[in-house]
Amino acid sequence: xxxxxxRMGQTLxxxxxxxxxxxxxxxxxxxxxxxxxxxxxxxxxxxxxREFRDLGRHRLAMPExxxxxxxxxxxxxxxxxxxxxxxxxxxxxxxxxxxFDIGEGVCHQIVLEQFAAPGLLIVGADSHTCTNGALGAxxxxxxxxxxxxxxxxxxxxxxxPETIRIDVAGKSSPGVHSKDVILHVIGLLGAxxxxxxxxxxxxxxxxxxxxxxxxxxxxxxxxxGAKTGIFPSDEMTKEYLxxxxxxxxxxxxxxxxxxxxxxxxxxxxxxxxxMVALPHYVDNVKPITDPDCKGVTIDQVFLGSCxxxxxxxxxxxxxxxxxxxxxxxxxxxLTPASRTVLLQALExxxxxxxxxxxxxxxxxxxxxxxxxxxGILADGERCLATSNRNFKGRMGNPNAFVYLASPATAAATAxxxxxxxxxxxxx
Amino acid sequence: MKQNGRAWKFGDGISxxxxxxxxxxxxxxxxxxxxxxxxxDAREDFPGGIQPGDFVVAGSNFGLGSSREHAAIVIKLAxxxxxxxxxxxxxxxxxxxxxxxxxxxxxxxxxADGDRLVLDMAHSRVLDETTGxxxxxEPVPAFMREILETGGLVNYITKHGGFAK
Numbered sequence: 001x002x003x004x005x006x007r008m009g010q011t012l013x014x015x016x017x018x019x020x021x022x023x024x025x026x027x028x029x030x031x032x033x034x035x036x037x038x039x040x041x042x043x044x045x046x047x048x049x050r051e052f053r054d055l056g057r058h059r060l061a062m063p064e065x066x067x068x069x070x071x072x073x074x075x076x077x078x079x080x081x082x083x084x085x086x087x088x089x090x091x092x093x094x095x096x097x098x099x100f101d102i103g104e105g106v107c108h109q110i111v112l113e114q115f116a117a118p119g120l121l122i123v124g125a126d127s128h129t130c131t132n133g134a135l136g137a138x139x140x141x142x143x144x145x146x147x148x149x150x151x152x153x154x155x156x157x158x159x160x161p162e163t164i165r166i167d168v169a170g171k172s173s174p175g176v177h178s179k180d181v182i183l184h185v186i187g188l189l190g191a192x193x194x195x196x197x198x199x200x201x202x203x204x205x206x207x208x209x210x211x212x213x214x215x216x217x218x219x220x221x222x223x224x225g226a227k228t229g230i231f232p233s234d235e236m237t238k239e240y241l242x243x244x245x246x247x248x249x250x251x252x253x254x255x256x257x258x259x260x261x262x263x264x265x266x267x268x269x270x271x272x273x274x275m276v277a278l279p280h281y282v283d284n285v286k287p288i289t290d291p292d293c294k295g296v297t298i299d300q301v302f303l304g305s306c307x308x309x310x311x312x313x314x315x316x317x318x319x320x321x322x323x324x325x326x327x328x329x330x331x332x333x334l335t336p337a338s339r340t341v342l343l344q345a346l347e348x349x350x351x352x353x354x355x356x357x358x359x360x361x362x363x364x365x366x367x368x369x370x371x372x373x374x375g376i377l378a379d380g381e382r383c384l385a386t387s388n389r390n391f392k393g394r395m396g397n398p399n400a401f402v403y404l405a406s407p408a409t410a411a412a413t414a415x416x417x418x419x420x421x422x423x424x425x426x427x
Numbered sequence: 428m429k430q431n432g433r434a435w436k437f438g439d440g441i442s443x444x445x446x447x448x449x450x451x452x453x454x455x456x457x458x459x460x461x462x463x464x465x466x467x468d469a470r471e472d473f474p475g476g477i478q479p480g481d482f483v484v485a486g487s488n489f490g491l492g493s494s495r496e497h498a499a500i501v502i503k504l505a506x507x508x509x510x511x512x513x514x515x516x517x518x519x520x521x522x523x524x525x526x527x528x529x530x531x532x533x534x535x536x537x538x539a540d541g542d543r544l545v546l547d548m549a550h551s552r553v554l555d556e557t558t559g560x561x562x563x564x565e566p567v568p569a570f571m572r573e574i575l576e577t578g579g580l581v582n583y584i585t586k587h588g589g590f591a592k
Contacts, residue, residue, distance in 0.1 A: 030568070030570055032590045043452060043455060043495060044494060044495060044496065046455060046456045047455070047456075047496055047497065047500075051581055054581050054585075055581055055584060055585060056585065072452070073452065078453045080453040080454065080456065080457070081452070081453050083456070084455070084456050087456075124494075125494055125496075126493075126494055127492065127493050127494040127518055129494075141494040141518055142494060142518065142521065142522075143494050143495075143496030143499070143518060143521065143522035143525060143526075144496045145496060145522070145525040145526065145579070145580045145581060146521065146522075146525060146580065148581075149580055149581075149584055152584070153584070153589050153590070155589070155590055157570070157590055159568075191440060191488055191491055192487060192488040192491070192514060192516070195488070195514065195516065195517055196517050222518075225488065225491065225516060225517060227517060281440060370449045370452070371444075371448070371449030371450055371452070372449055372450075372452045372453075376450075389442075389444070389492060389493075391442040391444040391445070391492055392442070392444065392445060392468055393444045393445065393448045393449065393450065393468045394444050394449065395449075396449055396450045397450070398448065398468045
């Protein structure tokens with residue numbers, strides 16, 4: 001603990017880690033912090049269970065705040081994975097933690113809907129745990145062993161990250177979405193431009209970004225190498241929590257005005273155009289108007305993942321697709337982020353409309369994103385995905401090519417059968 | 428501890444999808460089998476060619492992408508003595524320490540594929556026996572080094588009964 005020097009202004013990351021370490025912290029310190037929520041999924045869970053048992057503990061530190069999700073292989077495509085699911089269900093029953101079975105959705109989406117709140121410290125054995133920053137939580141992805149230790153002890157250790165501040169200004173034009181904002185940021189920073197750091201979002205433009213937009217942006221902070229991506233907690237946050245029946249979990253949370261940032265980047269959303277990350281790196285970002293995006297035929301469109309398949313994303317996709325057909329050469333998949341999202345899409349008539357357009361609806365979960373099942377590509381094929389990664393082999397075939405873009409760009413592309421600018425479909 | 432091993436060179440941006448591809452996801456509870464495909468999407472000759480004590484030598488941002496700890500485990504199970512890279516992605520670096528795989532940041536430019544390397548962990552350096560050059564590495568932070576030397580995080584927590592404060 002530091003003595004009686006005047007308290008320095010703090011970033012959101014420093015505030016939240018400090019509250020959980022029990023003393024003020026600043027960037028660069030290594031601290032032990034209490035964890036509010038920890039979770040694993042079916043890919044990282046089996047190893048975490050093994051490590052937990054190796055620790056020799058007979059109980060979880062916080063069983064009601066330990067979650068297991070069966071989302072990456074849902075429903076099971078193979079016997080090995082079915083056996084993993086079975087052992088995870090047994091573990092949940094034995095230790096009294098909550099398990100979300102196949103069809104409930106992607107872990108991060110369910111955590112946003114049911115658990116995340118401003119100021120919480122959340123660790124998940126999945127790199128996109130940073131999605132929780134949309135609600136002003138410090139969420140970070142870790143490996144199975146780190147999460148197993150958090151499950152056993154209720155604590156983890158951190159090097160308090162330096163923070164890069166990203167101030168958003170202006171208002172996006174029609175056809176430009178939060179996905180384009182974060183792809184632009186990753187293109188600027190590079191895939192390792194924020195390694196070990198936090199990305200903190202602020203600025204006047206935040207009023208233009210609802211929690212779904214913020215989740216898309218926070219989700220991809222890790223694609224610039226960041227430990228977390230985090231938004232302040234404001235009226236928009238409160239409104240979202242109220243919709244989820246959890247308004248009482250809201251608190252205001254802002255960085256101090258005199259907080260110290262490694263640097264500040266200003267993004268004028270009004271000047272952005274739709275962006276595409278070309279194979280095989282997320283920072284290989286080009287505007288849709290770039291010659292490299294011309295005449296690129298697309299074999300599969302995937303509207304899904306924790307990045308972009310919330311109800312707002314399905315609405316944006318359907319608005320462009322409404323009454324039209326998907327291109328005959330472009331099979332088009334929609335994998336809702338959660339059962340709640342699917343239900344809402346059904347109630348709003350979006351599923352009906354999209355099925356009539358020729359879209360295939362799959363089980364809520366991670367779907368094709370991780371290359372396990374639900375839309376694996378053939379050799380030489382190209383897929384436009386609304387997900388977060390386009391690494392070689394990502395979607396199950398190292399000889400295929402993945403392009404990343406927004407739900408609106410995905411819809412325009414599904415109609416045209418090649419990479420297409422959504423602005424020609426919106427007024 | 429000193430050991431001589433072959434350098435297997437890789438470029439920049441080797442992702443966890445290169446190291447432990449999603450199409451082998453069903454082998455994640457069968458790590459010995461999964462290790463037979465280590466780094467296959469970056470270098471097809473690596474999984475069949477690596478000998479115990481060899482080194483993975485890469486460019487910048489090694490291990491970017493997913494949190495799958497399997498990526499660090501299979502490199503260790505495949506027999507690698509250590510991973511040397513210009514830089515590492517955050518989660519991979521932490522995972523490697525947690526499973527007891529030495530990861531060292533150094534200028535890998537001067538190491539050629541096939542060079543014979545000796546790791547001197549105590550002094551954070553590597554001797555390239557082929558060229559005679561000594562390559563200084565950034566020291567692993569003291570706290571992480573203690574985890575590594577205890578054999579990984581599970582052993583560390585078991586030894587201390589939790590995080591030492």
